[in-house]
Amino acid sequence: MTTLTDRALGALTGLALGDALGMPTQSLSRERIAREIGPVTGLIDARDDQPIAPGMPAGSVTDDTEQALLVARLLIDGGGQVTPRAFADALMAWEERMRAKGSLDLLGPSTSAAIASIAQGADPAEAGKGGTTNGAAMRITPVALAVPSADPEALLRAVHDLSFVTHNTGLGLSGAAAVAGAVSAAIDGADVDAALAYGVDLARRAESMGHWIAGASIPDRAEWALRTTRAMDVGELADFLVGVVGTSVQSQESVVSALVIASRFRDDPYAGLCLAATIGGDTDTVAAMAGAILGACRGEAAFPADAVATVADVSGLDLAGTTRELLELRRSHAQS
Numbered sequence: 265m266t267t268l269t270d271r272a273l274g275a276l277t278g279l280a281l282g283d284a285l286g287m288p289t290q291s292l293s294r295e296r297i298a299r300e301i302g303p304v305t306g307l308i309d310a311r312d313d314q315p316i317a318p319g320m321p322a323g324s325v326t327d328d329t330e331q332a333l334l335v336a337r338l339l340i341d342g343g344g345q346v347t348p349r350a351f352a353d354a355l356m357a358w359e360e361r362m363r364a365k366g367s368l369d370l371l372g373p374s375t376s377a378a379i380a381s382i383a384q385g386a387d388p389a390e391a392g393k394g395g396t397t398n399g400a401a402m403r404i405t406p407v408a409l410a411v412p413s414a415d416p417e418a419l420l421r422a423v424h425d426l427s428f429v430t431h432n433t434g435l436g437l438s439g440a441a442a443v444a445g446a447v448s449a450a451i452d453g454a455d456v457d458a459a460l461a462y463g464v465d466l467a468r469r470a471e472s473m474g475h476w477i478a479g480a481s482i483p484d485r486a487e488w489a490l491r492t493t494r495a496m497d498v499g500e501l502a503d504f505l506v507g508v509v510g511t512s513v514q515s516q517e518s519v520v521s522a523l524v525i526a527s528r529f530r531d532d533p534y535a536g537l538c539l540a541a542t543i544g545g546d547t548d549t550v551a552a553m554a555g556a557i558l559g560a561c562r563g564e565a566a567f568p569a570d571a572v573a574t575v576a577d578v579s580g581l582d583l584a585g586t587t588r589e590l591l592e593l594r595r596s597h598a599q600s
Contacts, residue, residue: 270563271451272409272591276332276583278533278559279405281567282551283328284575285541287317290326294506294544304541307574323571323578328402328552333586334358335426336406340589344410344422344597348388348429355379355430373513375399378430388429393475395431397513400440402549405556408447409590412598413462419448420466424473434471438482439515441470442523443553450560456530459561460490460523485509485520493524501528502543511545518546522553526561533558533566 266274288310289297297304300311307322317326334354338346356379374395381391400423407426411419420441427440446463454462468483489509493501505524510517522540529536536558540551559566575581 266563266565268451268453269587269591270565271453271560272594273584273587274559274561274563274566275405275409275447275451275556276559276587277564277567277572278537278555278557279332279552280325280329280555280575280579280581280583281534281559281572282537282540282553282555283325283548284323284579285537286548286551287320287324287326288314288322289541289544290317290546290548291315292544292547294502294542297542297544304538306538307571321578323574325575325579325581326548328549329579329581331355331358331399331403332405332552333581335403336409336586336590339406339410339426339593340586344593346426351426351429352379352382352388352391356383373397374436375430382429389432392428392430392432392436394433394477396433396435396477396479396515397431398439398515398518398546398549398553399513400427400431400436401443401515401519402552404440404444405447406586406590408444408556408560409451409587410593410597411448412594413445413448413452413454415597416445416466416469418597419444420469420473423466423470428474431474433474433477435474435477435479435482435515437470437474438467439519442467442482442486442519443556446523446526446557447560450557454561456527456557456561459557460486460527463523463557479514480516482516482519485516486523489520489524490527493528496528498528498539502539506543506545511543511547511550513546513549518550519553522550522557525550525554526557529554529558530561533562534568534571
């Protein structure tokens with residue numbers, strides 16, 4: 265039986281492992297992956313012609329994990345509170361470090377536009393009014409560790425506060441809320457179905473919190489996709505995710521695909537992350553979000569220990585230490 269600490273560590277572990285599995289295939293088409301790489305069954309080096317992570321070694325994480333850990337550090341150092349300016353400054357500093365290293369893995373389209381606007385003097389509350397992509401959802405998992413699901417209002421506020429600077433739209437916020445809600449509920453002991461239902465409900469409540477931009481409702485699409493895929497085999501599921509749901513950076517595609525993968529692969533989380541890495545598109549982010557949910561449901565032991573150790577070693581991660589510090593915030597919140 266897993267403990268709350270096991271499940272919290274599992275969330276960060278699943279995020280990082282999914283990210284690393286998807287690193288070599290990110291932004292590639294499903295057809296190109298099949299032709300040049302084949303089915304992803306474990307951690308592999310990126311090819312030299314990988315458009316975002318050329319030549320990166322197996323086990324390397326990308327912006328998904330790095331920005332999630334940035335959020336974690338801001339939360340820990342701020343005692344659970346992060347000012348909009350501090351968040352924007354931290355993201356700008358992170359991108360500068362990436363540029364200095366020669367990395368092509370920089371801020372995503374919504375985050376980049378918002379940060380550029382803030383750098384030019386815009387109000388942080390207005391900078392993210394065009395942000396609809398999955399940048400907020402990919403880095404929201406530390407919020408789910410820091411805030412218990414027993415207080416949905418506080419969790420929703422925390423999601424908003426760590427998202428609106430770059431993703432102040434109903435789509436951006438509801439995508440982040442879906443992931444945070446599912447992860448936080450699972451850490452508190454919910455099974456996969458209950459965790460996903462909690463995440464979808466929190467996403468529905470988040471839809472009205474940001475600026476309106478036309479786009480399909482994430483909770484509506486998630487409920488439909490979860491129903492529709494129940495009886496599909498893995499091949500049919502992959503076809504459906506690629507051809508009907510989508511795996512792009514748009515929240516209403518990638519977040520929904522991650523929720524469906526978490527539901528379908530509840531009994532074999534690692535296989536689910538490998539599928540996410542094989543089907544193309546924003547593979548690292550879809551796998552990272554699905555991994556966070558599955559890890560929160562099943563704990564760190566749900567993933568192969570050798571793969572977890574490789575990611576921690578290659579990417580220099582101390583996920584156990586970060587988990588302990590975030591859970592201190594969770595305990596403080598529960599006691600207040």
